[in-house]
Amino acid sequence: MKLDKQTKILIIGLGVIGGSYAKALTDKGYNVSCITKEDSDIKYALKNKMISYGTTEIEDELIADSELIIFALYPTTFIEWIKKNQHLFSPGTLITDVTGIKSSVVYEVQSILRDDVEYIAAHPMAGRERSGVEFADPSVFEGANYIVTPTDKNTKEAIRICKKLGDELGFLRISELTPEAHDEMIAFLSQLTHCIAVVLMNCNDSEGLEKYTGDSFRDLTRIAKINDRMWSELFLMNKDALLTEMDRFIEEFTEFRTYLANGDGKRMREKMRSSTARRSLFDKPIIKS
């Protein structure tokens, strides 16, 4: 298959990410249909020119007619959907996803998937702390990272198309990782940070603190507003990698605590100078428009 303006694209699951994909692709002139649970979400998407067609039914013909199918579901729902409905795909269909963990999804789906359909996994590293199609906004992809996680089962052609999709969606940096390397990376960069935000928001329940807060606390807890179903699934499906990162964090935190307890300003300052230097690498690229 090819990815061009004639490609028939189907998005399954019209939440905040599925909706942002739909809007970005429709804005670029692609033809996007969707299947999702709520009729109200389809109405919203049609009204806001995000899709050309939407349904809450598993429509055999729509699925058979689609050349590129993008799954934007919770990980477990995605796997169940494939098991139940993969007989409806036409031979040669390319499927991809937006799932935030890879090993436990990619290998399972590839192992159960029909031989004449290819699944190439990808993770758009952008989101919002709210869920639902009404928060969909493709501008979150600008300047963001898009990661393709191929396995031995993937063709070069599918990898190329998947990268092109990331480019069309507006991502700045498109890269390739193994599912395992992706999951280790994500355990640290994304899952550990969400754990920290949730824990920080729960560890002191004094009243009225919001009256005194500065931006530091706001920044560290922005993602404490969290989709509990999705994130608990992601954590559990990447448990070992996340536990490893949590343990590293506790170890480093405990070391810093010891410096403070010992009044060891010199070592605290060394850690601060190191964090200052390392953080510079992570500054967001400035987008020239």
Add this chain to the structure above:
Amino acid sequence: MKLDKQTKILIIGLGVIGGSYAKALTDKGYNVSCITKEDSDIKYALKNKMISYGTTEIEDELIADSELIIFALYPTTFIEWIKKNQHLFSPGTLITDVTGIKSSVVYEVQSILRDDVEYIAAHPMAGRERSGVEFADPSVFEGANYIVTPTDKNTKEAIRICKKLGDELGFLRISELTPEAHDEMIAFLSQLTHCIAVVLMNCNDSEGLEKYTGDSFRDLTRIAKINDRMWSELFLMNKDALLTEMDRFIEEFTEFRTYLANGDGKRMREKMRSSTARRSLFDKPIIKS
């Protein structure tokens, strides 16, 4: 004394906060002088219309002539300055500060200060992750919190003037706390968050992670770019309160880790729903201009 456009204001220490005070007050029509270490900072401040006069010398006459003196120095430097130079104040001078911890500064300064000079402590809860007058920007005060921390030694009149100063600087919410309550609050909202950011930035030194990062990690580590001298002083001067908050955080973090290790999605989701609800309280007020 009164705080009006005729009041002679002196700022001691023209860094990012001292500079932001200077610019905010000058923009409002106040007459602001400064004493600071570097001649280049004075040149910058004069060129950018932040002050009407500046010097690197301890000028007896300038100090004697000033009615409101704002100290924007590192905490230990502030205390040393008072010891060394307080004989230069005129009777009736009001002094205030911007120091990020209170108990260990306020009681010491008040105990050594001349009886005919009053020190009313305040903490502007706004800053930038860069230091130096060239990063001064009074717009960081908009929507931010300003906390006055009076003691038994303070007069109502001084508290009133200090609050008016916060208002003139552009702060949204001006409140009052005891030094002890302030330090407990700050240990959690500000110091613990800075510890976490520094630790997070140091706990995984895998190379190339910046290629894959999303905004969550960027948000949680923005303040990992840190002025190591100032923050290590602040941490050490508020050690007990900060250790208490670090221990609460470790306890909650370890509990969450146990849920994950046990595959206990239900309890993880409870914590996430709690963090989502609590975080809403901390949303920044929307400023209507």
